[in-house]
Amino acid sequence: MTPPAPGRPYWICQAAGWGGFVAYVLGGYLLNAPDRNATDIISIVFFNAVACPAITHGLRHWMYVRGWHELSNRRRFPLLVGVVMASSIGLTTAVVLGLMLAGQSMMSAPGAFGIASGFAMAFTGWLTIYFAVHARRERDAVQLRLTMVAREAQLRALRAQLNPHFFFNCLNSLRHLIATNPARAELMLNNLAELLRYSLSSDRAETVPLADELRIVDEYLNLERVRLDERLNVERRVAPEAARAQVPPMLVQMLVENAIKHGISELPEGGVVRIEAAVAPDGRLNVLVANTGTLTPPAEGSGLGLENVKGRLRLIYGDAASFSLSERGGMVEARLVLPMERP
Amino acid sequence: MNALIVDDERLARAELRRLLGAHEDVSIVGEAATVDEAETRLRELPVDLLFLDIKMPGATGFDLLERLDHVPLLVFTTAYDEFALRAFEVNACDYLLKPIRPDRLAAALDKMRALWTGMRAAPAGTGTRRSATDRVFLRDGDRCWIVSMADIALFEGEGNYARVHFGGNRPLIRTSLNALEARLDPALFFRASRRHLFNLRFVDRVDAGVDDGYTVTLRGGVSVTVSRRQARQLRERLAL
Numbered sequence: 297m298t299p300p301a302p303g304r305p306y307w308i309c310q311a312a313g314w315g316g317f318v319a320y321v322l323g324g325y326l327l328n329a330p331d332r333n334a335t336d337i338i339s340i341v342f343f344n345a346v347a348c349p350a351i352t353h354g355l356r357h358w359m360y361v362r363g364w365h366e367l368s369n370r371r372r373f374p375l376l377v378g379v380v381m382a383s384s385i386g387l388t389t390a391v392v393l394g395l396m397l398a399g400q401s402m403m404s405a406p407g408a409f410g411i412a413s414g415f416a417m418a419f420t421g422w423l424t425i426y427f428a429v430h431a432r433r434e435r436d437a438v439q440l441r442l443t444m445v446a447r448e449a450q451l452r453a454l455r456a457q458l459n460p461h462f463f464f465n466c467l468n469s470l471r472h473l474i475a476t477n478p479a480r481a482e483l484m485l486n487n488l489a490e491l492l493r494y495s496l497s498s499d500r501a502e503t504v505p506l507a508d509e510l511r512i513v514d515e516y517l518n519l520e521r522v523r524l525d526e527r528l529n530v531e532r533r534v535a536p537e538a539a540r541a542q543v544p545p546m547l548v549q550m551l552v553e554n555a556i557k558h559g560i561s562e563l564p565e566g567g568v569v570r571i572e573a574a575v576a577p578d579g580r581l582n583v584l585v586a587n588t589g590t591l592t593p594p595a596e597g598s599g600l601g602l603e604n605v606k607g608r609l610r611l612i613y614g615d616a617a618s619f620s621l622s623e624r625g626g627m628v629e630a631r632l633v634l635p636m637e638r639p
Numbered sequence: 640m641n642a643l644i645v646d647d648e649r650l651a652r653a654e655l656r657r658l659l660g661a662h663e664d665v666s667i668v669g670e671a672a673t674v675d676e677a678e679t680r681l682r683e684l685p686v687d688l689l690f691l692d693i694k695m696p697g698a699t700g701f702d703l704l705e706r707l708d709h710v711p712l713l714v715f716t717t718a719y720d721e722f723a724l725r726a727f728e729v730n731a732c733d734y735l736l737k738p739i740r741p742d743r744l745a746a747a748l749d750k751m752r753a754l755w756t757g758m759r760a761a762p763a764g765t766g767t768r769r770s771a772t773d774r775v776f777l778r779d780g781d782r783c784w785i786v787s788m789a790d791i792a793l794f795e796g797e798g799n800y801a802r803v804h805f806g807g808n809r810p811l812i813r814t815s816l817n818a819l820e821a822r823l824d825p826a827l828f829f830r831a832s833r834r835h836l837f838n839l840r841f842v843d844r845v846d847a848g849v850d851d852g853y854t855v856t857l858r859g860g861v862s863v864t865v866s867r868r869q870a871r872q873l874r875e876r877l878a879l
Contacts, residue, residue: 460719468651525649
């Protein structure tokens with residue numbers, strides 16, 4: 297795996313960390329060393345301020361190439377111990393040889409050991425901080441991915457699917473019409489195909505023009521008319537500017553479906569479904585889906601549909617959209633208020 | 640067999656009628672689009688076989704069954720394999736998923752014919768009282784059963800409700816023990832006490848109980864106390 301380009305925090309940490317380290321070592325040297333000389337100072341500055349940052353930077357690259365970031369802590373730990381030992385021994389050897397080449401006498405063993413342990417501590421510190429930050433960022437990324445997946449799943453689950461009960465009832469009617477009225481069966485098949493296609497592709501777009509949604513509502517109503525005969529009457533009043541507004545797919549469809557499922561189909565003598573859409577003076581889209589009937593306290597299952605609508609609106613619009621259900625003059629009214637733009 | 644079709648959709652009824660046309664021994668005596676209509680038809684017409692949709696305006700097919708004193712042979716027709724149907728003990732009935740396949744319908748009819756022959760061999764129920772061969776519909780929450788009266792071991796009164804013991808199940812039904820006693824065949828069910836009404840055919844052992852009463856153990860292990868007042872009646876009933 298090729299390493300990603302390091303960000304600003306990485307460079308700041310590198311500069312501050314090694315800057316601090318070189319200041320610490322140099323300070324210690326200047327305060328404590330009995331015979332200070334330029335060679336030592338050059339050596340300290342070169343190894344701590346140039347070699348160490350270069351080695352750790354190279355190490356980062358190398359660890360990415362070898363895939364050490366993906367290893368478990370248990371498998372990575374011995375490798376890192378090896379890296380710390382090898383680099384501190386290597387660096388110390390380089391320091392000792394460098395000083396000898398510069399004409400100084402061979403360093404004492406305790407002196408060399410002190411330098412080596414200094415490097416070892418510095419590298420241990422670097423690796424500790426590096427992997428702590430890395431683990432934390434990994435965790436944040438996973439968290440973010442999980443949140444996105446959860447939201448996506450939530451939206452998908454809330455997306456109104458075609459009611460299977462309705463679908464199979466349609467197929468049953470279709471089976472009869474094929475034998476008795478093939479021309480009507482063809483029309484019904486067209487409606488069913490359009491509705492199914494729209495329903496299946498509805499999770500591709502987060503919003504669609506209301507006009508598209510209403511076209512599908514029409515296909516759906518044609519199907520329900522086959523089922524309900526003259527029990528179903530539809531009134532529609534949609535302003536042209538409202539038809540251009542964007543709405544979440546299958547949402548108005550679901551309200552119309554509910555109006556029939558809990559309204560018209562429960563009434564042996566049938567009733568009216570009224571669909572209205574207009575843009576209010578405040579610039580928001582108002583959609584009304586009303587049906588003959590009374591608002592009964594939600595029986596098991598039916599309350600779920602409303603929670604579903606509210607959940608979808610919250611996920612898409614936050615608090616900017618609203619939904620309400622009320623009863624007025626023998627009609628159950630579902631009202632939807634949506635912002636024209638998504639926040 | 641006389642069949643009644645109950646479905647709120649005209650085309651669904653028409654389709655079933657068309658499919659049943661292939662079976663000469665089934666004659667359709669009527670159709671109903673609502674539960675109320677179905678209840679009326681069932682009182683008026685001699686129905687052996689009931690094709691029943693579950694979801695209908697205002698009430699469900701289950702509501703219809705609960706209103707009936709006697710459940711005919713039953714085939715549910717439903718568009719979707721609903722939860723209610725999965726919970727159903729389907730041994731005494733069958734169900735068809737829409738769109739209905741002619742071969743599935745034929746198989747369901749075969750099953751019904753077998754049950755029908757068995758039922759006709761047994762003596763018919765007398766009057767409004769339910770006899771051993773009568774089948775009743777029981778529902779408790781999401782679970783439903785169609786049970787032959789002969790398979791019910793015990794009714795246990797709980798206030799205005801009664802717990803029905805049969806084959807390891809204990810559904811609670813909304814009928815008082817007194818109301819049940821009035822509708823059950825006294826040759827089959829015996830009122831042991833204020834709390835218990837048991838099936839005489841289920842008696843396994845009778846022991847002397849406290850206060851000149853009896854302790855009756857039923858098959859399945861449930862014991863019922865027979866009060867002193869009822870003990871004499873029980874002796875008479877069980878005497879040779």
